[in-house]
Amino acid sequence: MISFTDEKLLNLLIxxxxxxxxxPISEKTAPPHQRFAYYEAKKLLFHKDLRRFVILSGARRVGKTTIMYQLIQSLLENGVAARNIVYLSFDNPILKLGGFDGVLRAYDNAYPIDGDLYFFFDEVQYAEDWERWIKTLYDTRLNLRLVATVSASPALEKGSADSGVGLWSVLKIPTLSFYEYCDLLQLPSRP
Incomplete structure (x- = not known):
C-alpha cells in the first residue's frame, strides 16, 4: 500500500x-426537505440508550450523501463542536490508498477530541476491510457515533448484515416514493 504523510491526509480532511x-454547509448540499430515511437515521444516531452505527445503503443518486450532510447540519445546529464531526468520501483515490489507519492517525494526531465524536464515511465500500474497521471503531471508541453509506449490492448488504449484527443498523434508501415526490413539490395530498 502507498504511504501518505499525515500532513497530506490532514489537508484532505480539511x-x-x-x-x-x-x-457553513450550503442549502444545496443539505436541503431543508428531509426524506423519511433522514428521520430514521437521526433517531439511531441520537438514541440515548442504544449505541448503534448507521449504514445507509442504496443505489447511486438516491440521496444517501444528502442525508449525511443533513445529519451533520443538525449536529452543528445542536452545538456539537465542528472538529468533532468528520466527513470522508472513500471514493477519493488518496483516501482509498491512505486507508482507515492513516486517516484516523492523521486526525487523532492533529486534533485531540473532548466529548462525543461523529464520523461520516461516504462510499465506505471502497475502503479495504471497511467492515472490520467499523467493528474496531465500535469496540475501541466508546464516544463515537458513525454513519456510513454503501452503494447497493447484494454481496455488500449480506456482508454488512453478517458482520454488523448488534453493531450497526442498515437503512435501505429507495428512490423517491410517490408521496415523497408530491411532498417535495409541495403538492396537496388530497384533490
Whole structure:
C-alpha cells in the first residue's frame, strides 16, 4: 500500500470538512426537505440508550450523501463542536490508498477530541476491510457515533448484515416514493 504523510491526509480532511473553518454547509448540499430515511437515521444516531452505527445503503443518486450532510447540519445546529464531526468520501483515490489507519492517525494526531465524536464515511465500500474497521471503531471508541453509506449490492448488504449484527443498523434508501415526490413539490395530498 502507498504511504501518505499525515500532513497530506490532514489537508484532505480539511477540504472535506469546511465547517472546521467556520464555513457553513450550503442549502444545496443539505436541503431543508428531509426524506423519511433522514428521520430514521437521526433517531439511531441520537438514541440515548442504544449505541448503534448507521449504514445507509442504496443505489447511486438516491440521496444517501444528502442525508449525511443533513445529519451533520443538525449536529452543528445542536452545538456539537465542528472538529468533532468528520466527513470522508472513500471514493477519493488518496483516501482509498491512505486507508482507515492513516486517516484516523492523521486526525487523532492533529486534533485531540473532548466529548462525543461523529464520523461520516461516504462510499465506505471502497475502503479495504471497511467492515472490520467499523467493528474496531465500535469496540475501541466508546464516544463515537458513525454513519456510513454503501452503494447497493447484494454481496455488500449480506456482508454488512453478517458482520454488523448488534453493531450497526442498515437503512435501505429507495428512490423517491410517490408521496415523497408530491411532498417535495409541495403538492396537496388530497384533490
Amino acid at each position: 477540504q472535506y470538512n469546511p465547517w472546521w473553518k467556520g464555513i
